[in-house]
Amino acid sequence: MPVLEGRQEDIEKICAKYPPENRRSALLPVLWMVQEKEGWVSQDSMREVADVVGVTAAEVYEVVSFYTMFQQKPTGRHHIAFCQTLSCAVCGAYEAIAYICEKYNVPKHGPSEDGRFSIEAVECIGACTEAPAMLVGETLHGNLTPERIDEILSNCE
Ligand code: FES
Secondary structure (H helix, E strand, C coil), X not given: XXXXXXXXXXXXXXXXXXXXXXXXXXXXXXXXHHHHHHXXXXXXXXXXXXXXXXXXXXXXXXXXXXXXXXXXXXXXXXEEEEECCHHHHHCCHHHHHHHHHHHCCCCCCCCXXXXXXXXXXXXXXXXXXXXXXXXXXXXXXXXXXXXXXXXXXXXXX
8 A cells, every 4th residue: 555645635735835846845744754654765655755746766765865864674663773973982872782782682784573673873963962872763862871771762662
């Protein structure tokens, strides 16, 4: 079933925010609709989005592959984006990522067997003063220690 089926009215509301000749400007919010529904953006979804906003599938792929907020493969119910850039690396990001992978059985690629978590190392998420930092879904968490990580992840079912 097409991922955007039944969403035409919402899509048109988004497109109406832009001049008709710039329907392609709706690309990011329409992609976000897909990501919110599916948790990731498949190649089929990219082709569907391309048709909806009037760009090529290659252009959609360029955008999806540029922004790390878009996932190109299935994720766990709780996707962890752990910053690995300098401030966080210096403050223990690699150790924290290893801790999460080991304690919560999260492979480096793809979701955990129980589908609960997935993890990826990302570039700076803008919380350098709270390094090390991660996003769980859309929620930012900083000043992470193993204890703090356990506290956060234990609330994720
Ligand atoms: S370096 Fe990690 S949030 Fe900026």
